[in-house]
Amino acid sequence: KSDRSITYSQLANRIGFDMKKLCPDKQIMGAAIASSEGGTDYLDKYYERGALMYTDGFSFHPYTYAMPSAQDQYDTQYYNKLKSSRQSREKAGGWVTATATEIGYPTHDTQITRYGVTDEVQAALVPKYYIMNDNLDVAHTDWYTFEDTTDDPSDPESNFGLVQYNLEPKDSYVSIAQLVNHLADSEYIGRFAVTDSDYMYVYTSPDGIFGVTWSGDKTKTFSLSLADGTVAEDLYGNVIANGGDITVTYKPVYLTNIPETYLYRAAAAQAEKRADEIIAENADFVSADRLSTITAAFRTADTKEKLKSAIDSVYVYGTELAQSAQTATLKETAVVLSRLERMAKHGLIAYSRFEQSAQASDALFNEVKAAVAAKKGDEPDSSLLYTDAMMRFAERYHQKANEIKANYPSLVGIAAAYDEMATGVLNWARLIMNCETPDLGRAVFIYLADTNPTVNRGESHDYIIEIENQLSSHTVDGDLVLKDADGNTLGAAVKCTVAPGECAAFTVSGTVPHDTADGEKLLYIELAESGTVLKLSEIEATVRTGEEVSPLVFYDMGIYNESGAPASYRDLHRAGALTAAALIKKTGTLPETPKAICAVYDDSGLESIALDPIESFDENNEYLLSVTVNTTEKTSGVSLFAWDMSTLKVLTKSLNINS
Numbered sequence: 001k002s003d004r005s006i007t008y009s010q011l012a013n014r015i016g017f018d019m020k021k022l023c024p025d026k027q028i029m030g031a032a033i034a035s036s037e038g039g040t041d042y043l044d045k046y047y048e049r050g051a052l053m054y055t056d057g058f059s060f061h062p063y064t065y066a067m068p069s070a071q072d073q074y075d076t077q078y079y080n081k082l083k084s085s086r087q088s089r090e091k092a093g094g095w096v097t098a099t100a101t102e103i104g105y106p107t108h109d110t111q112i113t114r115y116g117v118t119d120e121v122q123a124a125l126v127p128k129y130y131i132m133n134d135n136l137d138v139a140h141t142d143w144y145t146f147e148d149t150t151d152d153p154s155d156p157e158s159n160f161g162l163v164q165y166n167l168e169p170k171d172s173y174v175s176i177a178q179l180v181n182h183l184a185d186s187e188y189i190g191r192f193a194v195t196d197s198d199y200m201y202v203y204t205s206p207d208g209i210f211g212v213t214w215s216g217d218k219t220k221t222f223s224l225s226l227a228d229g230t231v232a233e234d235l236y237g238n239v240i241a242n243g244g245d246i247t248v249t250y251k252p253v254y255l256t257n258i259p260e261t262y263l264y265r266a267a268a269a270q271a272e273k274r275a276d277e278i279i280a281e282n283a284d285f286v287s288a289d290r291l292s293t294i295t296a297a298f299r300t301a302d303t304k305e306k307l308k309s310a311i312d313s314v315y316v317y318g319t320e321l322a323q324s325a326q327t328a329t330l331k332e333t334a335v336v337l338s339r340l341e342r343m344a345k346h347g348l349i350a351y352s353r354f355e356q357s358a359q360a361s362d363a364l365f366n367e368v369k370a371a372v373a374a375k376k377g378d379e380p381d382s383s384l385l386y387t388d389a390m391m392r393f394a395e396r397y398h399q400k401a402n403e404i405k406a407n408y409p410s411l412v413g414i415a416a417a418y419d420e421m422a423t424g425v426l427n428w429a430r431l432i433m434n435c436e437t438p439d440l441g442r443a444v445f446i447y448l449a450d451t452n453p454t455v456n457r458g459e460s461h462d463y464i465i466e467i468e469n470q471l472s473s474h475t476v477d478g479d480l481v482l483k484d485a486d487g488n489t490l491g492a493a494v495k496c497t498v499a500p501g502e503c504a505a506f507t508v509s510g511t512v513p514h515d516t517a518d519g520e521k522l523l524y525i526e527l528a529e530s531g532t533v534l535k536l537s538e539i540e541a542t543v544r545t546g547e548e549v550s551p552l553v554f555y556d557m558g559i560y561n562e563s564g565a566p567a568s569y570r571d572l573h574r575a576g577a578l579t580a581a582a583l584i585k586k587t588g589t590l591p592e593t594p595k596a597i598c599a600v601y602d603d604s605g606l607e608s609i610a611l612d613p614i615e616s617f618d619e620n621n622e623y624l625l626s627v628t629v630n631t632t633e634k635t636s637g638v639s640l641f642a643w644d645m646s647t648l649k650v651l652t653k654s655l656n657i658n659s
Helices: 002-022 040-048 074-091 119-135 171-183 261-285 288-299 304-323 327-351 362-376 385-407 409-435
Strands: 029-033 057-060 097-103 138-143 187-193 199-205 208-214 222-233 239-248 253-256 444-448 454-456 460-469 476-484 494-498 503-511 519-529 532-544 552-560 576-586 594-602 605-613 622-631 635-644 655-658
Touching: 002 029, 002 040, 002 444, 002 532, 029 040, 029 097, 040 057, 040 074, 057 074, 074 097, 074 119, 097 119, 119 138, 119 171, 119 187, 119 199, 119 208, 171 199, 187 261, 187 327, 199 261, 208 261, 239 253, 261 288, 261 304, 261 327, 288 304, 304 327, 304 409, 327 385, 327 409, 362 385, 362 409, 385 409, 444 519, 444 532, 460 476, 460 494, 460 519, 476 503, 494 503, 576 594, 576 635, 594 622, 605 622, 622 635
Parallel strands: 029 057, 057 097, 097 138, 454 532
Antiparallel strands: 187 199, 199 208, 208 253, 222 239, 222 253, 444 460, 460 503, 476 494, 476 519, 519 532, 552 576, 576 622, 594 605, 594 635, 635 655
């Protein structure tokens, strides 16, 4: 629901703000969408509401097992599913990290329930998804899950494990061990085509470069000729060939002692992929000829010197773009730079096979970090949006280089690559910083009691809000006003003054015009200082006719257990008492018989109810409601809402917890 996404953004931004201060060296992931495709609009809105200021990226669960078309063409379905989330990253400005915190395939009995796979197919999919995520710039992947949760063969949710319910290993338990044996201490270079639709995924490790390949279509195979000395292993670690020709199926094959040409081909293919993306989506902003020259340099690189020259040309072009950046097109510049950075990154990973040292990035990192702090001045929690985002990437690369040098001396070439990555991004960030002005709004928060109010067109409606000022020294001193999506003012401005470290409540009134159509309408609370917008907060109002408008608004709602802590679904399944409480605001004329109802449900329906009359509003038209209900082991849900007993009409949205 859109109104929930508004509330979530308020919550995530505020928590991200604190977590970045408490854990500045940690990556903070937001959004937490269960679908990378269906959640794209949600993800876009999340970033439109300022998420890039507060978090490093987003997490998602890109499951494909319930898609009928995925059953044979697993790769195509997966890439298509992630396409939309990748586009969301670019819309946000490019410097965004994606993490797949759940992915899996169940092995339930498909004769009973659809969309399960055999143990053999699951074993093939485990390494494929990890490797495809490397190619899709997904920084972290969690397989769901280690063990089956029950021994029910018909239940999909019970059969995602690498081992069975009795801990007996499935085939995937062995295939993930083979994956770890190869990918531990490795870095991904890129992939190149071996057929029209199949690829060789190339990595580098202390033991050399290696490749992984498979058929993207379960129903097809292809032949691959191996160089003399190239060893092929199946997904369980068994040697299946040493040189010669092999037949590749949908099951991954690991190739070691591969020719050095694989490294150059993979780096070149990654460069062309990034250049194609830039041309497709940023053609008016870049030089196609310049990108063509860069990709040609990668394509013809067959020595380490030529490869390094191609990499350097990426950083030179990025520097030119950053030097000429304009405030009006800063987002476009940031997006192109992020794609150029990924192009250079994969090239540097390849080059790490040849170069074992690079100038440490420590001094430059501290220099640029100090310059950013100086620009922010007395308000260190303000935002330089794209500069800050780029600095997070630079810091990550800088830290990784130092960690490798300190703990993994056999990976010094990779450490050198990450030092160079950090240096390149730092140089760009310093130039982008020249186009940005510190945004104080990052440390100012607007909270709405109701992000999805029901309003009567043509009549004034009160919006209860709080302003929190987390700036160090700046006092927020401006005006609050309600506006529509076109920027039209819908009510009188309210003076707003909030000192640093303080939070203050305000009521902003506004009227949706009479000619507004019924349905959902976006509104905004605007906070401006001296005519400059400091912060916007979105409202998704439901516009209705007058008689349908609720005279009551619940806010500060909660359902609490016997210890006074917010109740969770676990509290439902035990005998005890729960207290539902809310502060009620009267915004119109009440019926004579309003009551609060707290309803308790079990799986078969209504279990019990508790009623409390709504009365005794104070001078602010507010009433503190508290209703206590009893739960049993069978309770599955609790709801709190207001009810007109004479017309049997619900007067408010309900507050719910359920199992």
